[in-house]
Amino acid sequence: MTVDSYKYLPRSMRTMYESMPVIDEPPAWAPLPKPLHNCTVALMTSAGIYLRDSQEPFDVERERREPTWGDPTYRVIPRDVRSEDIACSHLHISHDDLLEDIDVVLPIRAFSALEAEGRIGRLAEEHYSFMGYQDRRLIDWQTVQGPELAARLKEHAVDVLLLAPA
Amino acid sequence: MPVLARTIENLGIPTVTVTMIPDLAMKFRLSRVVGIEFPFGHNFGTPGNDALMQTVARAACQALEEAGGPGYRLDVDVEWPVPLETAYRTWHPPVPSPIVAEMLKRRQGG
Numbered sequence: 001m002t003v004d005s006y007k008y009l010p011r012s013m014r015t016m017y018e019s020m021p022v023i024d025e026p027p028a029w030a031p032l033p034k035p036l037h038n039c040t041v042a043l044m045t046s047a048g049i050y051l052r053d054s055q056e057p058f059d060v061e062r063e064r065r066e067p068t069w070g071d072p073t074y075r076v077i078p079r080d081v082r083s084e085d086i087a088c089s090h091l092h093i094s095h096d097d098l099l100e101d102i103d104v105v106l107p108i109r110a111f112s113a114l115e116a117e118g119r120i121g122r123l124a125e126e127h128y129s130f131m132g133y134q135d136r137r138l139i140d141w142q143t144v145q146g147p148e149l150a151a152r153l154k155e156h157a158v159d160v161l162l163l164a165p166a
Numbered sequence: 167m168p169v170l171a172r173t174i175e176n177l178g179i180p181t182v183t184v185t186m187i188p189d190l191a192m193k194f195r196l197s198r199v200v201g202i203e204f205p206f207g208h209n210f211g212t213p214g215n216d217a218l219m220q221t222v223a224r225a226a227c228q229a230l231e232e233a234g235g236p237g238y239r240l241d242v243d244v245e246w247p248v249p250l251e252t253a254y255r256t257w258h259p260p261v262p263s264p265i266v267a268e269m270l271k272r273r274q275g276g
Binding site: 001009017020028030046092093096097098100101104107109113114119132138147162163164166 | 171180184188196201202213216223226231236243
């Protein structure tokens with residue numbers, strides 16, 4: 001089947017996205033450095049989850065005051081996280097299902113199983129959570145958080161990053 | 167998030183993006199895109215549905231292995247297991263986000 005990208009979007013957003021041109025930049029491409037069954041894989045969600053007892057929520061109060069602003073920071077989520085450890089600060093999606101089961105947005109169980117069967121080499125020890133709504137702060141992602149995260153991934157010998165924009 | 171994917175990939179780390187809006191991801195010229203026809207906030211399925219989560223995770227693995235260059239797209243052949251009207255209504259937050267509230271206000275001339 002061909003996925004209908006606009007099935008769950010309001011019509012006005014469909015019009016906006018459909019009219020967007022293809023970006024005028026070269027395609028992004030980095031080849032896998034080795035076969036997938038030898039690669040370390042890390043996961044990233046933009047569902048705005050954080051560890052309720054030890055991390056700050058994303059700054060949704062400022063977003064409420066400045067609706068075109070989004071918090072560009074990220075949180076590190078350990079591999080052994082449990083659903084009851086997390087909270088969510090994201091004003092654009094329902095939190096109900098992801099709080100019931102974090103794997104809805106950060107599939108640690110699924111990739112642990114793939115690790116166990118040898119489909120991937122290793123699931124990384126830490127994963128990452130952003131708050132997906134960004135309007136004017138994309139420059140931060142390009143110049144601050146993106147490079148910082150890339151360096152962190154290299155430091156942890158991560159070979160592949162899976163992104164799941166919520 | 168396509169901006170983050172591009173930034174990280176351009177710094178040498180291969181990425182795969184599992185997204186509800188694959189058309190948009192392709193406009194950002196990402197490397198490997200896995201399309202899912204799921205409501206927002208549910209990239210890998212419904213709570214406790216490990217079989218569905220596995221299906222999407224395996225599609226991401228397939229994309230990582232099959233893509234021979236940028237612009238690769240693989241759509242997951244799964245229908246969302248909840249009727250459209252319910253799924254559409256329940257992915258939304260309980261109150262409109264600030265930007266949506268502002269747009270609604272503008273539209274109503276407020």
